[in-house]
Amino acid sequence: MMDKEFMEILRTHNLHKSFGKLHVLKGVNLSVEKGQILSVIGPSGSGKSTLLRLLNHLETADRGSIFIGGEAIAREDENGNSVYLPAKEVLKICSRLGMVFQNFNLFPHKSVIENLMEAPIMVKGLPKEEVEQKCMQLLKKVGLTEKFDVYPGQLSGGQQQRVAIARALAMDPEIMLFDEPTSALDPELIGEVLETIKTLAAENTTMIIVTHEMTFAREISDRVLFMDDGQILVDGEPDEIFKDPDHQRIRTFLQKILEKR
Amino acid sequence: MDFQYLFDITKYIAFGAGVTVLVFIVTLVFSVPFGIFCALGKLSRFRILHGLLGIYTWVFRGTPLLLQLFFTYYGLPMITNGAVKFSPLMAAFVTFIINYAAYFTEIFRAGIQSIGKGQYEAAKALGMRPRLTMQRIILPQAVKLILPPMGNEAINLIKDTALCSVITVTEMLRNANRVMSRDFNVGALVIAACLYLLLTFVVIQVFRKLEKHFAYYQIK
Ligand SMILES: Nc1ncnc2c1ncn2[C@@H]1O[C@H](COP(=O)(O)OP(=O)(O)OP(=O)(O)O)[C@@H](O)[C@H]1O
Ligand SMILES: [Mg+2]
Numbered sequence: 001m002m003d004k005e006f007m008e009i010l011r012t013h014n015l016h017k018s019f020g021k022l023h024v025l026k027g028v029n030l031s032v033e034k035g036q037i038l039s040v041i042g043p044s045g046s047g048k049s050t051l052l053r054l055l056n057h058l059e060t061a062d063r064g065s066i067f068i069g070g071e072a073i074a075r076e077d078e079n080g081n082s083v084y085l086p087a088k089e090v091l092k093i094c095s096r097l098g099m100v101f102q103n104f105n106l107f108p109h110k111s112v113i114e115n116l117m118e119a120p121i122m123v124k125g126l127p128k129e130e131v132e133q134k135c136m137q138l139l140k141k142v143g144l145t146e147k148f149d150v151y152p153g154q155l156s157g158g159q160q161q162r163v164a165i166a167r168a169l170a171m172d173p174e175i176m177l178f179d180e181p182t183s184a185l186d187p188e189l190i191g192e193v194l195e196t197i198k199t200l201a202a203e204n205t206t207m208i209i210v211t212h213e214m215t216f217a218r219e220i221s222d223r224v225l226f227m228d229d230g231q232i233l234v235d236g237e238p239d240e241i242f243k244d245p246d247h248q249r250i251r252t253f254l255q256k257i258l259e260k261r
Numbered sequence: 262m263d264f265q266y267l268f269d270i271t272k273y274i275a276f277g278a279g280v281t282v283l284v285f286i287v288t289l290v291f292s293v294p295f296g297i298f299c300a301l302g303k304l305s306r307f308r309i310l311h312g313l314l315g316i317y318t319w320v321f322r323g324t325p326l327l328l329q330l331f332f333t334y335y336g337l338p339m340i341t342n343g344a345v346k347f348s349p350l351m352a353a354f355v356t357f358i359i360n361y362a363a364y365f366t367e368i369f370r371a372g373i374q375s376i377g378k379g380q381y382e383a384a385k386a387l388g389m390r391p392r393l394t395m396q397r398i399i400l401p402q403a404v405k406l407i408l409p410p411m412g413n414e415a416i417n418l419i420k421d422t423a424l425c426s427v428i429t430v431t432e433m434l435r436n437a438n439r440v441m442s443r444d445f446n447v448g449a450l451v452i453a454a455c456l457y458l459l460l461t462f463v464v465i466q467v468f469r470k471l472e473k474h475f476a477y478y479q480i481k
Contacts, residue, residue: 058382088390095388105383108478109401119387122397153479164383171387 007034009069009174009206010055014080016063017050024050026230027064032175035204039217039238042227043253048210051227052177055208056097057090068093069174095123098168102180104160106152112139112163113148116170124171131170138166142196158189162196169200176200178209214257218242226250270440271452277436278456280350281422284432285460288357288418295358296365301395303370314366321363327424329356334428353425357418364414372407373399376480405475412468419460433457 010032017025024047032038040048053059055066057073061082066074073090074082084090107115116135120126139145142162152160161181168176178197182190194216200207201220211217217224218238226234226241228249234241245251299317302310321329334352337345347355376399384394426435437453440446 056386058385091385091388091390094386097386099383099386101379101383101386103379105379107380107383107398107402108480109405118397119389122393123388151478153481167387 008032009034011067012055012064013076014064015051015054015061015066017047017054017059017061024230025054025061028230028232030225030232030235032206032208034174034206036206036222037201037220038208038223038225039221040208040210040225040227041212041214041217041241041253042225042233046227047230048227049179052099052179052208052210056094056099056177057084058099060084068096095119095171096174098171098173098176100161100164100168100176100178100181102183104152104157104164104184106160106164106167108152111149111151112144112155115152115163116167119167120170135166135170138169139163141169141199142166143192156189157185158192161185161193165193165196165200175206175208178207178211180210180212182211182213212257214242214254226253228253267448270444270446270449273440274433274436274449274452275456277431277433277453278460280425280430280432281419281460284350284353284357284422284425284430285415285418287354288361289415291354291358292362292365295362296369297400299362299366300369300373303366304373318363318366321360322367326356326360326421327427329360330424330428332356349425349428349430352428353422353430357421361414361418365411368407368410368414369403372403375406376402402480405478405480408468408472408475412465412472415464415468416461419457419464423457 008031010030012028012030015025015028015030016023028047028051030051040051042048050059054061055068061074063076063080063082064074065072065076065082071093072085073093074084077083085093107118110118113132113135116138117128117131120131120135121128136145136148139148142165144159144162144166147155147159147163152163155163161184165176165181181197182193185193190213194213197207197209198220209217209220221238223235224238224241225232226247226249233249234245234247241250242254245254299314303314305311330352333356334347334349337347380398380402381394384398389397422432423434425432426438429435433453433456437449440449
């Protein structure tokens with residue numbers, strides 16, 4: 001346990017990202033250690049999704065560097081601009097991150113078990129029997145064993161998101177990224193997805209979770225990042241942020257969320 | 262009514278129907294893969310390729326198929342001084358394949374483009390390369406979306422084969438026409454019409470089956 005704090009598995013330095021003239025990320029420095037659970041909160045448009053999407057190369061950074069498990073997918077040149085590894089290598093390194101999307105993005109033409117088995121077989125080239133066995137276990141973990149042969153369209157939103165979580169887990173990711181995993185769900189379905197994420201937390205899965213579920217974030221996180229206007233305004237323990245935040249911005253944000261309820 | 266006569270002319274016209282079916286099958290077999298490649302080219306990042314394919318689909322969808330047939334069969338030998346000269350059937354194959362591939366290119370392109378970007382992102386997040394994503398995730402879903410317009414094109418193709426008669430391909434309409442002018446018998450046209458209906462009926466049924474097969478899932 002002593003050297004746990006040296007087990008850094010993800011780091012970004014001075015990340016910048018613009019969409020046209022819109023400067024969305026303005027220098028994000030982040031370090032994640034193995035087993036940590038981070039929640040990312042903050043107002044809409046503050047760049048939370050963009051940050052996650054930079055981490056697994058769904059977007060490319062303009063400036064700054066990204067290290068995954070010590071390997072740089074993007075480095076800074078002498079001017080601070082991001083220089084990426086060749087796409088194939090980036091893809092390989094980024095497959096160590098699992099991603100769960102707000103809209104599930106399951107493959108509609110594949111059954112639940114096929115959704116899980118696709119990448120381990122086609123990307124990693126693992127034998128089918130072995131993969132199938134493992135994927136059935138993952139389905140058990142998310143409580144959907146009996147749904148293995150149905151198609152995503154026949155599942156509720158909550159069930160689809162649990163399949164999406166299992167699908168990401170099937171690639172044995174070192175870090176799981178969640179981008180508002182419950183925002184597209186009817187209120188009565190949110191609980192089951194949060195429960196599933198808690199199961200992963202109990203197994204010390206490293207996670208970065210963008211969420212608007214404050215109670216959940218407070219309960220599950222080791223660290224909470226408050227993002228505002230493209231920057232991490234506060235990076236601290238949950239109590240620091242939720243109990244009696246120093247920052248007026250955070251207080252206003254939390255108040256607004258409470259009012260919405 | 263002379264049944265022997267009826268039988269004979271039906272046989273003669275049905276023989277032409279064989280050529281109709283041949284043109285239909287050869288056209289589909291070659292223009293579908295050709296169309297897929299052109300569609301992927303249109304979706305690629307290569308500007309010049311876009312431009313060329315744009316001109317290709319514009320020209321072949323924007324001019325009459327009949328004109329294109331004339332051009333291939335009569336025009337090409339003229340401008341090449343006989344160096345490029347096709348038999349009637351060959352000219353029909355070449356023209357139909359290129360013409361139909363132009364339509365298929367646009368249908369496939371539209372089908373592929375209507376698959377949401379979430380599918381690409383999910384595949385990429387799982388470590389799938391673009392090519393694998395196209396093969397395993399995008400194209401299989403696009404197939405479902407393009408079936409209805411493909412069905413329409415297939416029916417059009419059956420009927421368009423009749424145009425081959427103008428470059429002396431002995432297909433169904435040409436044979437029916439011959440009987441009619443020889444015997445002054447409109448019945449030949451009725452027989453041809455029935456055979457066309459039979460062929461299009463089969464095509465409709467095949468596509469109905471295919472659409473049913475793909476009904477097991479929904480694309481949001
Ligand atoms: N692909 C894109 N093209 C143009 N603008 C984009 C793109 N993606 C995001 N943006 C813009 O960047 C800003 C930050 O977006 P981002 O999705 O990261 O915010 P967020 O913090 O996740 O917000 P929310 O809580 O609403 O999800 C927004 O103004 C958004 O409109
Ligand atoms: Mg977002």
